[in-house]
Amino acid sequence: MSPRKAISLSRNESPHGPLPGIVAAIAATGQDANRYPDLACVELTRALARRHGVAPDRVIVGAGSCALLHALFQVIAGPGASAVYAWRSFEYYPVLANHTGVRSELVPLVDGAHNLTAMADRITDATRLVLVCNPNNPTGTLIDRDELRVFVDRVPSACLVALDEAYFEYVDGSSGTGGLELCDSYPNLVVLRTFSKAYGLANLRVGYLIGSADIVTSLRDLCLPYAVSGVAQRAALAALDLEDALLTRVKETIAERTRVRAALMAEGWEVLDSQGNFVWLSLGEDAIPFCEYCARAGIELRVFTGEGVRVSIGSESDNDAFLTAAHEWSVRNAAATIIGATGRVAGRQEW
């Protein structure tokens, strides 16, 4: 018998496989595997520009938003350049900073949320980039659009603000983040989005950035040629055509996020109000033992040692399996505490 496949709730992926229309687009592109893809992603760039009501010269497509983030770091890199961002946030920010020789200025979150005042205070003449992950990965907190505007107003025009909106589609309600609107008024602000999450194309590597035409032009010079495959371009175009069906699935994930959070809180867990496709458990030293416990139950979570655990929202049955494991962990922990208090077992229990 083959071993049971682990339930993956560690990578903030969509639990939904591609819709038939997207599978068909992928299969059709397979016929052209001997041909190079469109170098400038012209059709997809135009479709995205139409979708967001901006000129095509303000849009650049990349091999995932990670590739575009990398290009942003390269654009600003130079002697003494630094980037300011909240911490904890997306774990690749420091990796990309290291790759490009940019110094990271980390500004601690407060209760899981960006401290924008402290971030603005941290900007110096050497700061070339400010990254704002909204909603924040891994805590899921969202910055209010007014708060965002006040912050961007404080950032000097020589410093680029990158709003990483990888989880934008999972924000509750229609108000969104206001990032794209700000982009029209502030030439030093760019917005990054991805097809990896809500559009379910993580494996194909396609994301995009919207900003001023000048910034987009300088990024084009840095992105590797032919990095976005034809398969990714066609699949993203098909996903845009099927957006309504995909966003219905996103609503299901939002409903599951609400259900998972409520179930955890009913059992006494502290869970922040997440606006991503994940929830954050601030477990401190319990983060590793809890993750190990869940791993033994066949569930993979993302651990941040000594800080917490990020749990991606999966299918209903995968979420149920996680809730069962979390419930069992609570029960065992409560029992261990009682036994410890009566002096029958010394020290903490390892499960």
Ligand SMILES: Cc1ncc(COP(=O)(O)O)c(C=O)c1O
């Ligand atoms: C905040 C954030 N930004 C960017 C990315 C990268 O997305 P992509 O798959 O488009 O490179 C991720 C992926 O997890 C993310 O969490």
